[in-house]
Amino acid sequence: xxxxxxxxxxxxxxxxxxxxxxxxxxxxxxxxxxxxxxxxxxxxxxxxxxxxxxxxxxxxxxxxxxxxxxxxxxxxxxxxxxxxxxxxxxxxxxxxxxxxxxxxxxxxxxxxxxxxxxxxxxxxxxxxxxxxxxxxxxxxxxxxxxxxxxxxxxxxxxxxxxxxxxxx
Numbered sequence: 405x406x407x408x409x410x411x412x413x414x415x416x417x418x419x420x421x422x423x424x425x426x427x428x429x430x431x432x433x434x435x436x437x438x439x440x441x442x443x444x445x446x447x448x449x450x451x452x453x454x455x456x457x458x459x460x461x462x463x464x465x466x467x468x469x470x471x472x473x474x475x476x477x478x479x480x481x482x483x484x485x486x487x488x489x490x491x492x493x494x495x496x497x498x499x500x501x502x503x504x505x506x507x508x509x510x511x512x513x514x515x516x517x518x519x520x521x522x523x524x525x526x527x528x529x530x531x532x533x534x535x536x537x538x539x540x541x542x543x544x545x546x547x548x549x550x551x552x553x554x555x556x557x558x559x560x561x562x563x564x565x566x567x568x569x570x571x572x
Contacts, residue, residue: 405560407551409463409476411503411518463517465551467560472525474549476515480505480534484547488527492561495524497548507535507542514548522550523558
């Protein structure tokens with residue numbers, strides 16, 4: 405079953421809003437100085453952030469065919485076999501951790517689009533996960549995700565893993 409990431413619409417709005425503001429502010433500044441050529445950079449940044457906001461529309465966690473698929477637009481797209489997962493438990497994520505794809509640079513990757521309750525997935529062995537696609541991967545022991553129906557997601561994943569609620 406597919407579980408959209410909670411808070412993805414808020415992250416999209418923030419990214420799109422930042423794109424519009426960056427483009428307008430940069431263009432206004434460049435035009436006020438009558439520098440038309442430098443106006444291209446803020447416009448490019450603004451349109452880039454708008455495009456980034458659109459790519460977040462595909463943000464979900466999916467349990468299907470013996471795998472866990474986690475996707476956050478163009479930033480994170482990993483498929484993990486359920487046999488690699490040791491357990492899943494509820495946890496919490498604070499704003500200090502940030503939103504999007506985050507890491508503690510040691511053994512954890514978080515794909516979170518909201519603060520508050522999240523699911524913490526622990527692997528049997530380290531699993532290579534992308535922090536920056538095609539650039540930087542981390543050998544993670546834990547993955548944190550923020551699906552909308554958290555309790556339903558945890559319940560389904562535990563059932564797929566053959567775990568009960570008491571296996572925490």
